[in-house]
Amino acid sequence: MSLFYFVAFVAIFFALMTIFTKNPVHSVLYLVVTFFTLTVHYILLNAQFLAVVNFIVYMGAIMVLFLFVLMLLNLNEDTEPMKSNLVKVMGVIAGMCLFATLLGALRVIEPSNEIVTGNTDIGLVKHLGNVLFNEFLLPFEISAILLLIAMIGAVLLAKKEVKEIKKA
Amino acid sequence: MEGAFILEKLILVVIVFTISLVIAMYSTLAERKIAGFMQDRHGPNRAGFGGILQPLCDGGKFFFKEEIIPAGAHKPLFILGPTLAIITACISSAVIPWGQTLTIGGREVVLQVADINVGVLYIFGVVALGVYGIMLGGWASNNKFSLMGAIRAASQSISYEIPMGLSIIALLMVTGTLSMGEIVAQQSGFVNWNIWAQPLGFLIFMVCAFAECNRVPFDLPECETELIGGYHTEYSSMKLGLYMFSEYINMFVSSALMAALYFGGYNFPFMYELGLSENWITIIGVLVFFLKIFGFIFFFMWVRWTLPRFRYDQLMGLGWKILIPLAIANIVLTAVVIVVKDTYF
Secondary structure, three states, X not given: OHHHHHHHHHHHHHHHHHHHOOXXXXXXXXHHHHHHHHHHHHHHOOOHHXXXXXXXXXXXXXXXXXXXXXXXXXXXHHHOOOOOHHHHHHHHHHHHHHHHHHHHHHHHOOOOOOOOOOOHHHHOHHHHHHHHHHHOHHXXXXXXXXXXXXXXXXXXXXXXXXXXXXXX | OOHHHHHHHHHHHHHHHHHHHHHHHHXXXXXXXXXXXXXXXXXXXXXXXXXXOHHHHHHHHHHHOOOOOOOOOOHHHHHHHHHHHHHHHHHHHHHOOOOOEEEEOOEEEEOOOOOOOOHHHHHHHHHHHHHHHHHHHHHHOOOHHHHHHHHHHHHHHHHHHHHHHHHHHHHHHHHOOXXXXXXXXXXXXXXXXXXXXXXXXXXXXXXXXXXXXXXXXXXXXHOHHHHOOHHHOOOOHHHHHHHHHHHHHHHHHHHHHHHHHHOOOOOOOOXXXXXXXXXXXXXXXXHHHHHHXXXXXXXXXXXXXXXXXXXXXXXXXXXXXXXXHHHHHHHHHHHHHHHHHHHHO
């Protein structure tokens, strides 16, 4: 339990650092550490597959792409565009709304008396595969199609640009 | 967890760590010797008998060189770059099964540091992490050539991770498990080696391994003729040494991975027919495994001194337009073969 609290503290600490740091590259690196702590959380829950996939996809691929774009744009503190006051105010209002919603949602929750101890091996690859391909086959396939659409969209966007350059 | 178990694993970790470092050290010598052989010259032969002490001299030289951190560099990240590179290179060997069990005084010792049930994916994760070392080092140097090298490294590694993953998926369909220990154990003897079931998958995996290690013909991140030294242009002293070392350790680990996943790991032909005791089979198995690894390391070097470097668009074209479709075709082919085999045989 103490391990959980420690990891949770580290996760929240680095999540806050992600927001508060001024340098975009530092921000990305803090986010990488945050994702790493989430991976540790998954391992604590004995969800090894999810842990490793989180590690590969978020830390290994998505954050590398973030860093890649930041390096290409070469953003740093001096080039950060100043946001107008209107945007700032709107940001504060939106954030407060989210906070109120979360607080309200958390107030309603009552901790259940009985501790639910399901199958602790549910996070292992074999069990996860069985559940995904039997019980939740339809949602699984639909999310696959969703990803496919995003992929085709990305390819289409990239293609369009090439054609315009050729015309000009 | 009992104390003896922790001690046993600790000893194993230290041994594996030492072996990877020593092999990385002597790979530098082997590389230069092989280059010499291919170019019809001697190679380094002054330090010790036939140049055997050359890696020690090089290491000492690295330690005594002046360490320079450029004025415009981002200091913490500049130091973090090579650190991350060497750490990720060293931790990936944790899931490789080096041999079967040794029985020492009634106690069974498994020659594998950790047989986690997602071993293959773990290696993927660590490989994916490895690119941070190069990217951060290249960016923190505050040098255009370094940045170019870093960006090339990032896009190259992401592009080649995809066909690598797809070729592994086909392998997993054959083996039915993600645990490295089980994958190797399944390939006992000679006919069960995965290379016979997955020749195309192996070819794709090997090409991707070359790209992930930044080895010739895919060494564009450090392409001397265009980028001076690529991502490590600004590095000097042992920091440069760590980058070079991590490259050689990566080469060792990916050789071990290829040997374990496709060439049977510690399995050798007629291993149970010769009437050897269990311990002898294990010891010979470990030696055979290292022989296979050295074979692959030699192949890496052979390619380096034979093939010219790719152009960058050719590299991307190969990755996205040839390897990925081939890997997907391999998956489909494997699936069809498995289904036909299950229904009709």
